[in-house]
Amino acid sequence: MDKLLLFINAAMLAMFVENAIFSRALGTSVAFYASRKKESIFGLGVGITYVIVISSCITYFIDGWLAEWQYFYVVMPLIYTVVVSIVYTGSLLIIWRFMPKIFRNIKKYVHLSVFNAAVLGALFLNTTYHGDFFSYMGFGVGIAAGFFIAVFFLHIANDRLNSPLIPEAFRGMPIMMVFIGIMSLAFYALTGYNTGAI
Amino acid sequence: MNRPTNEELLKKIEDAPLLMAKEAASKKLRKARSIYGDQILFMLAITVIATCFSGWRVVAVCACSVLCCILTDMTGCFLSKKEYGVKDLSTIAYGMALALMLPASVEYYIVVIGAVLAITVKHIFGGKDNYIFNPAAVAIAFLIICYPTQVLMYPQFGAHPELFGDTGTLVSSIESSFIKNGAMPSLSPLEILMGQFAGPIGTTHILVLIVSAVCLICRRSVSLSATVSGMAVIGVLSYLTTDVQPAIDSTVFRFISGFVLFGFIFLASDPQTLPLTNGGRVLYGIALGTITVIFRNTANIEGVFVFSLLIVNALSLYLDKLWFMIVTKTKQLIRYLRLNLGSFERMSKDAKQGKTPALTDTQEIMIEPVNYNMPPIDNKVTKVKRHKKPIYESISDKISDAVKKRKKPSAQIADNADNSEINPKEAQDGSGKTDEAAEDTQK
Amino acid sequence: MAQAKQMKPLKTRKSNFKFTRDLFDGLAKQNVVLMTGIVNAPVIIAATTFKKGVVIAIAFALISFLTIVTCSFIPKKIVYTLRVIIYAVVGSVYYIPTVLLLEQMFPLTVELIGIYMPLIITNALIFSKTESRFYLENRLKMIVDVLFFIAGFSVICVLTGGFREVICFGTLAGIKLFDFSIAAFESPFGGFILVGIMAGTFRALYNYLRNRRIKQNAAQHNAEAVKVYRKASSQNKKDAGTPALQSGNEK
Numbered sequence: 036m037d038k039l040l041l042f043i044n045a046a047m048l049a050m051f052v053e054n055a056i057f058s059r060a061l062g063t064s065v066a067f068y069a070s071r072k073k074e075s076i077f078g079l080g081v082g083i084t085y086v087i088v089i090s091s092c093i094t095y096f097i098d099g100w101l102a103e104w105q106y107f108y109v110v111m112p113l114i115y116t117v118v119v120s121i122v123y124t125g126s127l128l129i130i131w132r133f134m135p136k137i138f139r140n141i142k143k144y145v146h147l148s149v150f151n152a153a154v155l156g157a158l159f160l161n162t163t164y165h166g167d168f169f170s171y172m173g174f175g176v177g178i179a180a181g182f183f184i185a186v187f188f189l190h191i192a193n194d195r196l197n198s199p200l201i202p203e204a205f206r207g208m209p210i211m212m213v214f215i216g217i218m219s220l221a222f223y224a225l226t227g228y229n230t231g232a233i
Numbered sequence: 234m235n236r237p238t239n240e241e242l243l244k245k246i247e248d249a250p251l252l253m254a255k256e257a258a259s260k261k262l263r264k265a266r267s268i269y270g271d272q273i274l275f276m277l278a279i280t281v282i283a284t285c286f287s288g289w290r291v292v293a294v295c296a297c298s299v300l301c302c303i304l305t306d307m308t309g310c311f312l313s314k315k316e317y318g319v320k321d322l323s324t325i326a327y328g329m330a331l332a333l334m335l336p337a338s339v340e341y342y343i344v345v346i347g348a349v350l351a352i353t354v355k356h357i358f359g360g361k362d363n364y365i366f367n368p369a370a371v372a373i374a375f376l377i378i379c380y381p382t383q384v385l386m387y388p389q390f391g392a393h394p395e396l397f398g399d400t401g402t403l404v405s406s407i408e409s410s411f412i413k414n415g416a417m418p419s420l421s422p423l424e425i426l427m428g429q430f431a432g433p434i435g436t437t438h439i440l441v442l443i444v445s446a447v448c449l450i451c452r453r454s455v456s457l458s459a460t461v462s463g464m465a466v467i468g469v470l471s472y473l474t475t476d477v478q479p480a481i482d483s484t485v486f487r488f489i490s491g492f493v494l495f496g497f498i499f500l501a502s503d504p505q506t507l508p509l510t511n512g513g514r515v516l517y518g519i520a521l522g523t524i525t526v527i528f529r530n531t532a533n534i535e536g537v538f539v540f541s542l543l544i545v546n547a548l549s550l551y552l553d554k555l556w557f558m559i560v561t562k563t564k565q566l567i568r569y570l571r572l573n574l575g576s577f578e579r580m581s582k583d584a585k586q587g588k589t590p591a592l593t594d595t596q597e598i599m600i601e602p603v604n605y606n607m608p609p610i611d612n613k614v615t616k617v618k619r620h621k622k623p624i625y626e627s628i629s630d631k632i633s634d635a636v637k638k639r640k641k642p643s644a645q646i647a648d649n650a651d652n653s654e655i656n657p658k659e660a661q662d663g664s665g666k667t668d669e670a671a672e673d674t675q676k
Numbered sequence: 677m678a679q680a681k682q683m684k685p686l687k688t689r690k691s692n693f694k695f696t697r698d699l700f701d702g703l704a705k706q707n708v709v710l711m712t713g714i715v716n717a718p719v720i721i722a723a724t725t726f727k728k729g730v731v732i733a734i735a736f737a738l739i740s741f742l743t744i745v746t747c748s749f750i751p752k753k754i755v756y757t758l759r760v761i762i763y764a765v766v767g768s769v770y771y772i773p774t775v776l777l778l779e780q781m782f783p784l785t786v787e788l789i790g791i792y793m794p795l796i797i798t799n800a801l802i803f804s805k806t807e808s809r810f811y812l813e814n815r816l817k818m819i820v821d822v823l824f825f826i827a828g829f830s831v832i833c834v835l836t837g838g839f840r841e842v843i844c845f846g847t848l849a850g851i852k853l854f855d856f857s858i859a860a861f862e863s864p865f866g867g868f869i870l871v872g873i874m875a876g877t878f879r880a881l882y883n884y885l886r887n888r889r890i891k892q893n894a895a896q897h898n899a900e901a902v903k904v905y906r907k908a909s910s911q912n913k914k915d916a917g918t919p920a921l922q923s924g925n926e927k
Contacts, residue, residue: 058864060717064800067713109775112794113768120761127757146760150803152717152795159791191551192365200359202313204880208713209872213357216868217366217543220374223863224540225532357876378860 042173045166049177052226053160055153056185057219062153066182067211070189078141080186082148084179087157089122090115091175094158095168102165115158123149153182188218251557258509263453265361265504269322271454272499275445276329279435287337288393290400291434295332297341301348302328309356323361323505327351330369330499333435334492334539335376336387338400343380347372366546367503370539373492377536385409385535387431404431408490412533417482425489436495446498455502458511459518463497464488466522474530493525496538506546512556513549520552521545702825704882709832710875711882714800719833720867722792726849729837731778731785733830735793738774740801743767744822747802748811760803767797801825836870 055061062083069079097114101107127145131138148154157178161171189196189211196210205213284291306324310317331347351368358364376384386403394400407418407430420430428437436442449455468484475483488494501507501521508514524541528534702708708715718736723729747763754762771794778793779786786793805825810818842848844866846857860866 060720060864060867061795063716063720064714109772112771112797113765116764116768116797120764124758124761142757146757146803150760150764150798152798155798156717156791156795159794163791188547192547195358195363195365195550198359198363200363202357202359202876202880204883205357205872205876208711209876209879210357212713212716212868212872212875213354214365214547216865216872217354217371218547219863219865219868220371220378221540221543223378223865224374224528224534224537378863379858 038169041167042169042176045164045170045173046177046180049157049160049174050181050184051222053178054181054185054222055156055178056182056215057222058226059156059160060152061156061178062151062182063215065147065151065153066186066189067208068147069186070193073190075144076183076186076190079144079148080179080183082141082145083151083153083182084176085126086119086122086149086154087175087179088172090119090154090158091161091171092168093118093122094161095171098162098165102162111159111162112155115155119149119154119158153178185215185218189214250561251554254557255509255553258511262504262509266320266322268454268502268504269326271449271452272326273322273329275449276326276333276435276499279333279438279441279445280329282438282441283333283337283434286391286428287388287434288395290337290394290396293396294335294337294339294341294344294434295329297344298332298335298348299325299328301345302331302352305349305352306356309352309360313356313360315360318361321361324352326499327355327367327369327372331372333499334369334373334433334495335384336403336432337434338386338388338394338403339383343376343383347376350375361505364505365550366543367500367506370496370500370542370546373536374539374543377539387433390429390431406432406490406535407486408535411486411490412535417477417486425485432490433492433495436492437489439489439494442494442498446494449498449502455498456507456514456518459501459507459514459521460497462515462518463501463522464518466519467493467526470523470526471529474526487529491529492536492538496542500539500542501545506549508549508552508556510553510556512560513553516552516556517545517549520548699820700824702821702823702828703831704828706825707828707832707878708801708805708825709829709836709871710878713875714804715829716871717795718789718792719829719836720871721864722789723833723837723840724844724862724867725841726834726838727782727785728789729834731782731789732792732796732837733833735774735778736796736799736829736833737826739767739770739796740799740826741822742770743797743802744806744810745819746770747806748815748818752811756807763802763806764797767802771797801829832874836867836874840866840870 049055053059056063056066065079069075094115097118101114123145127138127142130141157175160178161174164170164174166174192214196214197206199206201210280291280295302324306321307317328348328351331351332344335344335347351372354366354371355361355364355368358366373384385406387406388394388401389404392401405413407420411417418430424430426440428439428441430437446455446460450457450460467487471484471487472480477483492500501517508517521541524544525538528537528541534540704711706712709719715736718732723732743763743766746766747759750759750762752759775786775793801822810822813821838848840861842853844857844859844862846852846854858866861870
């Protein structure tokens, strides 16, 4: 039960307080791409969740082993990149061998869901928070879920954000940035702020 | 001209019932101009009462906010080459709402920043027909985070801050002391109703707000479904999750602090950001109430309502569709249960009334009608994919075929043997064959 | 067999890059922050002061340039799904000397930037722009093009950092300018809104200048066309012996 609570706490923290897009701007370009179609939201969301969770489980043991080393922070990106690459290659091989139809559908954009700032950022944040194994997993799931929530908000606002009523200069990326900025303002309240008045 | 693709056409067909429902709902709604007009009227009444308690600075702050909103709107229309709508009262409504959520002692430059930001956000999102977030809520949320000491500190009740210059001693709100110390304010019901405590200009006069809410609901300028559902959710969740006793006092306190009452009346019911259908509005109220309570319990900040309103404004684009999906799926489920799980007597009764196809002595087997002469939608001949059997099925078929083949010769011999035995009936009556034919068969 | 070979699709694509026309794409038309928005996170979250902006720009320049140039030697026969891994590993390898160098020069700033320093490895310039643009050009053009793209990012990063430092703290590069400050603008929402408004303003300016250039070019082109037509028509009249057309009949 304690482990489950740790998992849920870490997931909630990652989903709302450390939201991948609204609080950390991890993977915004991928989010813009994914928000256009419903199928890509689901596909990228599943891909990102899978890679983050599996990689988090592996990096937990690596962090435990190498955390004491003074140059760990320098080689950490290389180690994490290798871990993500192994997970990516292994999964692709399995899908290619046993589910060739799915492989043909996903091979064009699978690298987007693996090599992006959200995945590596989740692993770095896990190391920063340095919880136990269930916290690592929960944080990974929470980051992916938070990414999915942000992409969902972008998707449902897509029609309004691409409307011809918006000034031409702001149509597309700029208005999406402003939209994410206002959502980030709302989510910022969750982190609490020192008003000085309190 | 580009012809629409088949996918776009199918999407239009799928969305058609939802669009028809939205159109039907929008026809029943009042015009936005009259809604804003009503809101301005009641906000003016609140301003008059606030002026009696807090002095002429209230009028100055409101006037400054409204003037800046109008000037920014004119500039925005000029830059985007649109005609400035004099009859558009939304700008004045946002300006007044923003001013009434600020303290009477606020600096004028902060009012200017808030007003300019509100109308700029409205224009960036495409003007009065396309914005997603309530501009006043965006502005006040921004000011709360950027200028907390100026925006969250208020003059004492009854103090009259000067028009220019000294604003007197400032105190924190009752919500702030609750968050800091967990202490409930010791106010009598009369003091609460008359707004005899420190707070923003327009959110403390609870009696006036209640009367405004009732009048605006009667005039259909405020959504009854969104307001009632939102307030109910806040009440119930606050009652269940509070640590402070008595719980009812804590629940009442939740309503009178943090822009909740004011927000439901003048911000949440913005006709542009509100869902069109009644069901969507109920979901809107539920989401707003839930997120407000969650923010209150987890974040421990002041003015939580405006932040949750921003999130629900973004969500409200989907709530009509969600409600429509819930209704259609529920109807489909009920229809399925009625057709497939009903008793034979009820189904025969439905058949007699003509609701289902007529039943015979043995129940008819329903076959889905196939239109053989229906032309394909996209003029393309699509191959029907054969169902590919899973491996275990094909293997089991092969095994059963092999077993049958092995059984066949022995089965034939057994059959012949059965046939060669003399049928006793035939022995009595004769098989109808002549003796010569019988000899032939024996051979 | 010969027919099958003829029908085989082309495996190599050629670039449409023209040195004179597309040289400044990275700075303006396809700026990675303001126009295409493919590299955002470090600018929005980490570039909150002028110094941080400079450090991020240097790190981005070193890692991206070295990775793109090194990976241009990887044979294209390797499937893209595997080449992507090599790009990521090469980027991580170049990160090591970059961060050690910057730590020597700006120790506190590198620590404040935090996780956004290693996240430069996963920037879209390395993973998507290489395949769609850089590796279709010859090496010299590619190097110049990459430099301009990196310059475009660096300018915006430093400008954003400086602007935010002025708004948030009233200082620039540590020098106190005035007392006015909005400290909360350092938060992510400040970065998003600022980059969004900057992008919109930049696009409006770019569109205005482009339309003005098109109008000027069109007017110049029309004037030249009228001259050519008049010259041709007068020549025709001389040859045919008919009176020249009056200017009023010309369109």
